[in-house]
Amino acid sequence: MIPVNEPALGEREIELVADCVRSGWVSSAGRYLDEFERRWAEYCDMKHGVAVSSGTAALDVAVSCLRLQPGDEVILPSFTIISCAQAITKHGGLPVLVDCDPDTWCLDVDQVAARITPRTRAVMAVHMYGHPADMDPLRELADRHGLVLIEDAAEAHGAEYKRKRCGGLGDISCFSFYANKIITTGEGGMILTDRDDWAAHARAYRNLCFGSERRFHHEELGENYRMTNMQAALGVAQLDRVDEIVAHKRAMAAAYTERLQSCKALRLPTEREWARSTFWMYGVVLKDGGRGAAGLAVELAKRLQARGVQTRPFFLGMHEQPAFHRMGLFAGEEYPVTEMLARQGLYLPSGTALQLSQVDQVAAAVNEVMR
Ligand SMILES: *Cc1c(COP(=O)(O)O)cnc(C)c1O
Numbered sequence: 320m321i322p323v324n325e326p327a328l329g330e331r332e333i334e335l336v337a338d339c340v341r342s343g344w345v346s347s348a349g350r351y352l353d354e355f356e357r358r359w360a361e362y363c364d365m366k367h368g369v370a371v372s373s374g375t376a377a378l379d380v381a382v383s384c385l386r387l388q389p390g391d392e393v394i395l396p397s398f399t400i401i402s403c404a405q406a407i408t409k410h411g412g413l414p415v416l417v418d419c420d421p422d423t424w425c426l427d428v429d430q431v432a433a434r435i436t437p438r439t440r441a442v443m444a445v446h447m448y449g450h451p452a453d454m455d456p457l458r459e460l461a462d463r464h465g466l467v468l469i470e471d472a473a474e475a476h477g478a479e480y481k482r483k484r485c486g487g488l489g490d491i492s493c494f495s496f497y498a499n500k501i502i503t504t505g506e507g508g509m510i511l512t513d514r515d516d517w518a519a520h521a522r523a524y525r526n527l528c529f530g531s532e533r534r535f536h537h538e539e540l541g542e543n544y545r546m547t548n549m550q551a552a553l554g555v556a557q558l559d560r561v562d563e564i565v566a567h568k569r570a571m572a573a574a575y576t577e578r579l580q581s582c583k584a585l586r587l588p589t590e591r592e593w594a595r596s597t598f599w600m601y602g603v604v605l606k607d608g609g610r611g612a613a614g615l616a617v618e619l620a621k622r623l624q625a626r627g628v629q630t631r632p633f634f635l636g637m638h639e640q641p642a643f644h645r646m647g648l649f650a651g652e653e654y655p656v657t658e659m660l661a662r663q664g665l666y667l668p669s670g671t672a673l674q675l676s677q678v679d680q681v682a683a684a685v686n687e688v689m690r
Contacts, residue, residue: 320627320628320629321627321628321629321668321677321680321681322629322668322670323629323630323631323666323667323668323669323670324498324499324668324669324670325670325671325672325673326498326499326503326670326671326672327564327567327670327671327672328503328553328672329556331556331559331560332552332553332556332557334556335351335552335553335555335556336549336552336553336556338552339351339547339548339549339552340549344548345547345548345549346545346547346548347526347545347546347547347548348548349548349551350548351548351549351551351552351554351555352370352546352547352548352551354551354555355368355370355504355509355551355552355554355555355558356368356369356370356509356551358555358558359494359509359511359554359558360511362484362558362561363472363484363485363486363487363492363511364483364484364487365486365487365492365511365512365513366512366513366514366515366518367511367512367513367514367515367517367518367521368509368510368511369509369510369511369518369521369522369525370507370508370509370546370550370551370554371507371508371509371510371521371525371544371545371546372506372507372508372525372543372544372545372546373495373497373506373507373508373544374402374471374473374493374494374495374496374497374500374508375402375405375406375495375508376508376525376542376544377473377493377494377495377508377509377510378402378403378405378406378471378493379406379409379410379542379544380493380510380521380524380525380544381406381469381491381492381493381510381521382406382407382409382410382412382441382469383410383520383524384491384512384514384517384520384521385410385412385440385441385467387407387410387411387412387440388411389411390413390438391411391412391413391438391439391440392412392413392414392415392436392438392439392440393407393412393413393414393415393439393440393441393442393443393469394415394416394417394431394434394435394439394441394442394443395407395414395415395416395417395426395442395443395445395637396416396417396418396419396425396426396427396445396447396657397416397417397418397419397636397637397638397649397652397654397657398418398419398424398426398445398447398633398634398636398654398656398657398660398661399445399447399471399634399637400473400634401637401640401642403443403445403471403637404637404640404643407443408643408646408648412440413438413648414637414643414648415434415439416636416637416638416649416652416654417430417431417434417654418430418654418655418656418657419447419654419656419657419660420453420656421656421659421660422589422591423447423450423452423453423589423591423594424447424448424450424602424660425444425445425446425447425450425451425452425453426444426445426452427656428452428453428456428457428460431457431460432456432460435460435464435466439464439466440466440467441466441467441468441469442457442460442461442466442467442468442469443469443470443471444457444468444469444470444471444489445471445473445474446470446471446472446474446475446478446485447474448474448588448596448598448599448600448602448666449474449475449478449501449568449596449597449598449599449600450475450478450588450589450590450591450594450596450598451475451478451479451480451485451488451594451595451596452470452480453480453591453593454468454470454480454481454488454489455481458488461490467490467491468488468489468490469489469490469491469492469493470485470486470488470489470491470492470493471492471493472485472486472492472493472494473493473494473495473497473500473508474495474500474501474599474600475597475599476494476500476501476502476561476565476597476599477501477502477561477562477564477565477597478594478595478596478597479594479595480593480594481593482595486511487511490512490513490514491510491511491512491514491517492510492511492512493508493509493510494508494509494510494511495507495508496508496509496550496554496557499670500599501561501564501565501568501597501599501671502554502557502558502561502564503553503554503557504546504550504551504553504554504557505550505553506550507546507550507551507554508546509546523539523541524539524541524542524544525541525542525543525544525545526541526543526544526545527540527541527542527543528540528541564671565597567671568597568598568599568669568671569596569597569598570675571598571601571669571673571675571678572588572596572598572601574675574678574679574682575587575601575667575678575681575682576588578678578679578682578683578686579603579682579685579686581686582685582686582689583606584605584606584689585603585604585605585606585685585689586603586604586605586606587603588601588602588603598669599669600631600666600669601666601667601668601669602633602664602665602666602667603664603665603666603667603685604633604659604660604663604664605619605663605664606663607659607663612659612662612663613662613663615663616632616662616663616664616665619665619685619688619689620632620665622688623681623684623685623688626684626687626688627680627684628667628668628680628681628684628685629668630665630666630667630668631665631666632661632664632665633660633661633664633665633666634660634661635661636654636657636658636661637649638652638653638654638657639658639661667681667685668681
C-alpha cells in the first residue's frame with residue numbers, strides 16, 4: 320500500500336531528539352525551542368516566532384490577539400479546515416464565508432471585498448494545498464478598511480508569493496507542524512508576527528497567562544499550548560533541509576502532472592505565474608462530464624485503494640458543518656466551487672517520503688482506472 324502521507328525523517332532527527340532525552344530538556348524550555356522559533360521566523364522574514372502545540376492552537380492564539388468584541392466579523396474561505404472557523408467562534412466573533420477560486424482553491428478576493436462591513440475586523444487567508452492566496456489585493460483591502468490580515472500557512476511552508484515566503488505576508492501568520500505537513504515536529508504549530516505586543520500576548524496565552532510578578536495570578540485566561548523541546552528538536556532537524564524537502568515536493572508534483580496530463584477527465588493542480596507552490600497535497604478534481612462526478616470520485620478512491628493506493632477526499636466546506644448549523648451559522652448559504660471541490664476532489668499520495676517509483680505506480684493506477 321502506498322500511504323497517502325509519510326514524513327521523511329532521518330538520522331539527524333533521531334540525533335537531536337535523543338539529545339533532548341539525554342540532557343533531560345524534554346519539556347517546554349530548551350535550546351531547540353529557542354532555535355526553532357528564531358530560525359522559523361527568520362526563514363519567513365518575520366520578527367517573532369511563538370511555538371505552540373498545534374496549528375489549531377496557532378489559529379486560536381492568532382485570533383485571541385485580535386481581542387474580538389461580540390459580533391465582530393472575520394472573513395475566511397468556506398473551503399478550509401474546521402480549525403480556522405472554530406478559532407473565530409471561540410473568541411466570540413462571527414465567521415463570514417467566501418467561496419474559492421476554482422484553479423488555486425484559495426479564497427476568492429472579489430468575494431472578500433463584497434463581504435466587508437463596518438463590523439469586519441480581519442481577513443483570514445488560507446494558502447491551500449501549498450498554493451499561495453493572492454495576497455496583494457487582500458493587503459490593499461485590509462489597509463483600506465483597517466483590517467488585520469491573518470495568514471493560515473499550515474500547508475504552505477516554503478511556498479512563495481511574488482518571491483516572498485508565505486507566512487511573512489500577513490500581520491500574523493499560523494503554521495502547523497503536524498506529521499503530514501511539509502516540515503513536521505510530530506504535533507506542533509507556530510505563530511509569526513512583527514508586532515511586539517502580539518508576540519508577548521501569544522507567549523502568555525500559550526502558557527495559561529501566568530502572571531509575571533506573582534505566579535498563579537491570572538489577569539486573563541489562556542491555554543496550555545506549549546511545544547516541547549523534543550518537538551522543536553525534530554523541527555530544527557527538518558528545518559536544516561527545508562530547501563531539499565520543498566524541491567522534492569515540487570519534483571514529485573511535476574512528475575505527477577507529466578504522467579496525468581493526458582487524462583482529460585481530471586483537473587490537475589495549477590500554479591499562477593506569481594506563485595511558487597509547494598504542492599503540499601497533490602489533489603485531482605474529477606471534471607463534471609454531465610452528472611455524477613461526486614459518485615465517480617468515491618468510486619475512483621475505492622478502485623485506487625484496491626490497487627494499493629491510498630487517497631483522501633478534499634475538505635468539506637464550513638457552511639456544510641452541522642456543528643455550525645446548530646450555532647445558527649451559515650443557514651442556506653451556498654458556495655458552489657467549495658461544494659464541487661468537496662465532492663469531486665481527492666488527493667493522491669503526497670508525503671515528503673514519497674519516491675518517484677511510487678509516483679509511477681500511482682499514476683499508472685489512476686490512468687488505468689480512468690480509462
Ligand atoms: C493542518 C491544518 C491546520 C491545523 O493544524 P493541526 O496542527 O493539525 O492542528 C490548520 N489549517 C490548515 C489549513 C491545515 O491544513
